[in-house]
Amino acid sequence: MTNWDHYYATRAARMQASEIRELLKLLDQPDIISFAGGIPDPELFPTEAIAKASNAILGNKGRATTALQYAVSEGYLPLREWLANYMAALGVKCTAENILITNGSQQGLDFLGKLFISPNDTILVAWPTYLGALQAFNAYEPHYDILPGPGSNRTPESYRAGGKPKPKFGYVMPEFQNPTGTSMTKEERIALLDAAEAIDLPLIEDAAYEHLRYDGERAPPIMALAAERAGGIDHAKVMYLGTFSKSIVPALRIGWIVAPKDVIKKLVLINQASNLHVSPLNQMILHEVAATLLETHTKKIRDIYKVRRDAMLKSLAAHMPANVSWTKPEGGMFIWMTLPNTIDGAELLRRAINDVRVAFVPGSAFFADRSGRNTIRLSFSLNDPAVIDEGIKRLASLLRGT
């Protein structure tokens, strides 16, 4: 066999299999209660509406040609215009020229990494942060440092200590962060903007879970706050990532980036060179489905996920030993648990699968430095309350026995 390592680019050394996705492959056994995957419940997919939209598009000759022919790299204009209105309702005033359609927001992360990161640049992320963002950015060989904000006491000066080059950007998920489920208050968002301005730091705001708020009041997007200060988003230094993967379905692979026009122009070139464009058929289906039922559909799924979140919080309170703690998210799909320092999440997972047939994701993969070994992520999105209660009971019994 050829040893291909000699032929690869240096970045290939950092490409390692995702523990989460490798795990997901092993969890098909029906007797396992899985709190692992952060995936939507397929029972809630608006399949009929998608089929209807697909039929309407492919049944009309002009629309079918648009749906199946090569298209511009910017994305389907009616969808971008619809999204501009959608963003305005969130407080972000923009036009279609501020929006690029991507193949899911994972591709948005890759494109932003490609545009901003040269090897050995420093980028700032939360500790922990979304594993998929670390994977996307890793291809561009950055160093990581801790983002100013909740859980960090870093001063702006500390990032430049010893003549270090300015960090390239900060990545933040202010609503129902993956993996902790926590959200930033308006004051925390303003403090982050202040800190970012002090070191001239562009921010990437990842809003993957923003439709999934079950209670509490949402704070404005960081992009809205930044645009207000700067006199419009074209003058602000924030890029916003949205997706329909959690609110409608993942597999049409439709996400979007909102950014200053100059940044979008560069991102369009990146899309052209690395992808040409996202499937117009999928963009057109999503446009039709989102325009017709985003509001009613997300209300429906929120009601169901809320019941599951409540069930998990109730079970945790009822069964868990006193030496573990967990977050109480107002939305999203995850609860984050901190174990005693002596317990390793990965080791606990092996025993949980083996002894009590329960799965979750060990927390260390979400830390850029692989610390946080005594943390785990629990997803409540896929299971009914009774199953959640049974799974948490089993996990609690294992933890009590350790």
Add this chain to the structure above:
Amino acid sequence: MTNWDHYYATRAARMQASEIRELLKLLDQPDIISFAGGIPDPELFPTEAIAKASNAILGNKGRATTALQYAVSEGYLPLREWLANYMAALGVKCTAENILITNGSQQGLDFLGKLFISPNDTILVAWPTYLGALQAFNAYEPHYDILPGPGSNRTPESYRAGGKPKPKFGYVMPEFQNPTGTSMTKEERIALLDAAEAIDLPLIEDAAYEHLRYDGERAPPIMALAAERAGGIDHAKVMYLGTFSKSIVPALRIGWIVAPKDVIKKLVLINQASNLHVSPLNQMILHEVAATLLETHTKKIRDIYKVRRDAMLKSLAAHMPANVSWTKPEGGMFIWMTLPNTIDGAELLRRAINDVRVAFVPGSAFFADRSGRNTIRLSFSLNDPAVIDEGIKRLASLLRGT
């Protein structure tokens, strides 16, 4: 306005708008005869078969869930298995484990660039070569040199002269190359393999147009020849890029990479980090359509494109002045014309659009060093013979007047 250039990665300096795609935006005026875009004729799309497949998938609950939920990064297994059989028929023995599904073969080019190219690596391409490949690779900041083969008299030693590092790979489109339309004979493919082996050079074989042969006999894929020498594709150093964009439709965005298993494993990680996966709905539709009608459908489109190629060759012979020459392709979508040295293709285009309402693509964009200014690319895929004749007549009259 922020000057974003200060914030970008060094690679961003190489991201420039594609002349072809910028041009395509300007060619909507109905009185222009366009030989510019290399795109399939939408009148030939199997729209009904696609609609039927989409209905069948979304109308079945189990299949609809597979089509709309997150999926593995490798691609839809039944499609990969079907492609393994398809490749075997071309002489390439492989299994599903040798195949990754990509968002069109443009994404395959990006992924291979990401895996192999570190900044300042040298890669070898034909002079001219596919513009989209140059764009995909540019993001990884390589230098370009000329691939050994037809049109090059480079010796293997010359690539290492002066202690230069070994080139990372060679990129070649042996069937109906974009932009020249020419194909490599079996002897030329063997000579390329010999030269590649002499400098231990992996090859990327881009087969985008392989379904579009109108006459002549096809030579085996370079991958088949290399696998025969090496004792199987897992031991050979060739990566093969396929796509349904020219044979079925572009906009489902389904391409594939065939490569040694070890390379596929790394590419799967790249796909996971930069894309998660290609839309399963689109993969399932394409699988169904390809399995049912690839043979009959491509026969139908070949018959029509052949008539158009013949018409263009006939018009060129009838009308062009003696000081221009052109290729006589056995397939594909393009004819490549060489003008007198005194004529600049880009300048000719401006006058052709202005004076005679004809469009094409100036050739220099296809050269890594932007040479070849006296060349142009003519596509015959979109127009009927009478329109082709009229367009060539107009272009010839302009050339006679220069």
